[in-house]
Amino acid sequence: MRIGIIGGGAVGLLMAAYFSNHYDVTVYTRRQEQAEQLCTHGLTVICGDERTTHRVHAEPFVRETNVDVLFIAVKQYDLTNILKTNMHMLRADAVMFLQNGMGHVSHLPHMPHHHIALAVVEHGAFKIDDTTVSHTGVGKTKWSVWRGKKETFSFLYTTDARFPFQYVDDWEMMLIEKLMVNVAINPLTALLQVPNGMLVTHAPYRQAMEQLFHEVTSIFQIEQRERIWKHIETVCQQTAANRSSMLCDIEAGRMTELDAILGYVIERANERCVPAPISTFLYALMKGKQLEGETER
Incomplete structure (x- = not known):
């Protein structure tokens, strides 16, 4: 083959x-x-x-x-x-x-x-x-x-x-669950410049991730939230020392997948007329960080 x-x-x-x-x-x-x-x-x-x-x-x-x-x-x-x-x-x-x-x-x-x-x-x-x-x-x-x-x-x-x-x-739920992992981990680790594990071991960061998670699950009307949250925690623990792909992109001054991940969430929220203040705020901060890195290159 x-x-x-x-x-x-x-x-x-x-x-x-x-x-x-x-x-x-x-x-x-x-x-x-x-x-x-x-x-x-x-x-x-x-x-x-x-x-x-x-x-x-x-x-x-x-x-x-x-x-x-x-x-x-x-x-x-x-x-x-x-x-x-x-x-x-x-x-x-x-x-x-x-x-x-x-x-x-x-x-x-x-x-x-x-x-x-x-x-x-x-x-x-x-x-x-x-x-x-x-x-x-x-x-x-x-x-x-x-x-x-x-x-x-x-x-x-x-x-x-x-x-x-x-x-x-169910291909759609499979992609949504993966999206939830990316949304919860990538933008926060890139903004805070920390490895994945710190999102669950550092209480203030964990709180921020929980708030983001609850907002996004509401936008997509996701059930089984507890199971998905536990999966996200497991991913953070199993990759505790890893730096997310978005953080690596920011550090290298490369374009990130911000629009495909958090931007997609905001688009769906707008389509459904659902407020997304945390996602929008985080998106703006990350967009600024990405532009800052592109300017420095």
């Missing part, structure tokens, strides 16, 4: 490494330099004290893909550009999306592919350089079919034990 992965970030590299043990994998990168490095040196995964190198093919994403299954592992803002201008390049029998937020869902009805799946990644991963990724926390990847046959993705059940997949019937 030929597997293609668009995106040479932490998630894309981690997925490519584990799939390469069983399948023919091609990583489609943004830069020619990264593609050349991956082809020359291979893809190295660090997991605890173990270090393994995997052989993958890589090329810049400048022409049509030619694979059986295509995984799209880019940030939400890059995905929007791909779906608007380069959808014709996504040549595959089946496509799976691995994004934070839910902004991409509105584009799915316009896609020609017969088999489309959505997924959320619960692993901890940190990209060290163009050919090295650290698997900082072993979790699972939840996935659900948006259109097509579930059996098309049956190969997911034969992947490496360190990179398991779990099927979920």
